[in-house]
Amino acid sequence: MTQTTYGQFCPVAMAAEILCTRWTVVLLRELIAGSTRFNDLRRGLPRMSPALLSQRLKELEAAGIIHRLPSARDSGAFDYRLTEAGKELEPLVEAFGLWGQRWVDSELSLQRLDVQLLMWDMRRNLDPRPLPEQRTVVQFRYPELPADRRAWWLMIEPGEEIDLCSVDPGFDVDLYVSTDLRTMTAIWMGHDTVVAAVEDERLHLTGDRRIAANMHTWLGLSPFAKVRQAA
Numbered sequence: 001m002t003q004t005t006y007g008q009f010c011p012v013a014m015a016a017e018i019l020c021t022r023w024t025v026v027l028l029r030e031l032i033a034g035s036t037r038f039n040d041l042r043r044g045l046p047r048m049s050p051a052l053l054s055q056r057l058k059e060l061e062a063a064g065i066i067h068r069l070p071s072a073r074d075s076g077a078f079d080y081r082l083t084e085a086g087k088e089l090e091p092l093v094e095a096f097g098l099w100g101q102r103w104v105d106s107e108l109s110l111q112r113l114d115v116q117l118l119m120w121d122m123r124r125n126l127d128p129r130p131l132p133e134q135r136t137v138v139q140f141r142y143p144e145l146p147a148d149r150r151a152w153w154l155m156i157e158p159g160e161e162i163d164l165c166s167v168d169p170g171f172d173v174d175l176y177v178s179t180d181l182r183t184m185t186a187i188w189m190g191h192d193t194v195v196a197a198v199e200d201e202r203l204h205l206t207g208d209r210r211i212a213a214n215m216h217t218w219l220g221l222s223p224f225a226k227v228r229q230a231a
Helices: 012-018 022-035 040-044 051-064 088-103 115-125 181-188 193-201 209-213
Strands: 065-069 078-082 136-142 151-156 161-166 177-181 203-206
Touching: 012 022, 022 040, 022 051, 022 078, 022 088, 040 051, 040 078, 040 115, 051 065, 051 088, 051 136, 115 151, 115 161, 115 181, 177 181, 181 203, 193 203
Parallel strands: 136 177
Antiparallel strands: 065 078, 136 151, 151 161, 177 203
16 A cells, blocks of 8 residues: 555554555545545545545555445445444544644644635534524635635535535625634634634624624534643
8 A cells, every 4th residue: 555664563553554644644534524525525635636635545445444436426426435444543533633632732723724624624514503494605705815715605505415615606695704714713723712703803794693693603613622722
């Protein structure tokens, strides 16, 4: 699977040969989070080249960590799903995240901003239950970003998968959210709050007051947001 080997029989070394290649752990993060399609994996790994993603998927399949299955939704497409061996890696990947949230300086992590990853994470962790029982459209706007990455739309339909668009979908917007990317990322990671950002006028909410008032509940936050940083 890899071009180099540790040359040791130790199970730690053997596992590291499979799991410690570049991008592999974050690819596993996406698979564990529920992404199964190649394009969805790319949206969660926007800085990973398609060629390298394809290579890593083949390597994980060869290692018995994932299997590729014909998609039940689209003819000619494939889904990538974790095997039993792959599912057993979930607590390991979660432990990586818990350690990073607890011990890596938040200021360092907030220097590595990525709007596409942020919005994709927000999409899959959003809790629709506090929202109205009808289509809800929320536009996020980051004024400091280039025009092609400045505006994003989350569309929440009752009973449907939440959709994320970087091009205006053409529906009426129920809530406009305007902020800088650093503030939104800090909120998402649990280093800041919606209430504090609104009070400091770093976050501006315009539109349906009920949706705005409940943003701290439907936003969901990162799975690691509740982990307190070590002193």
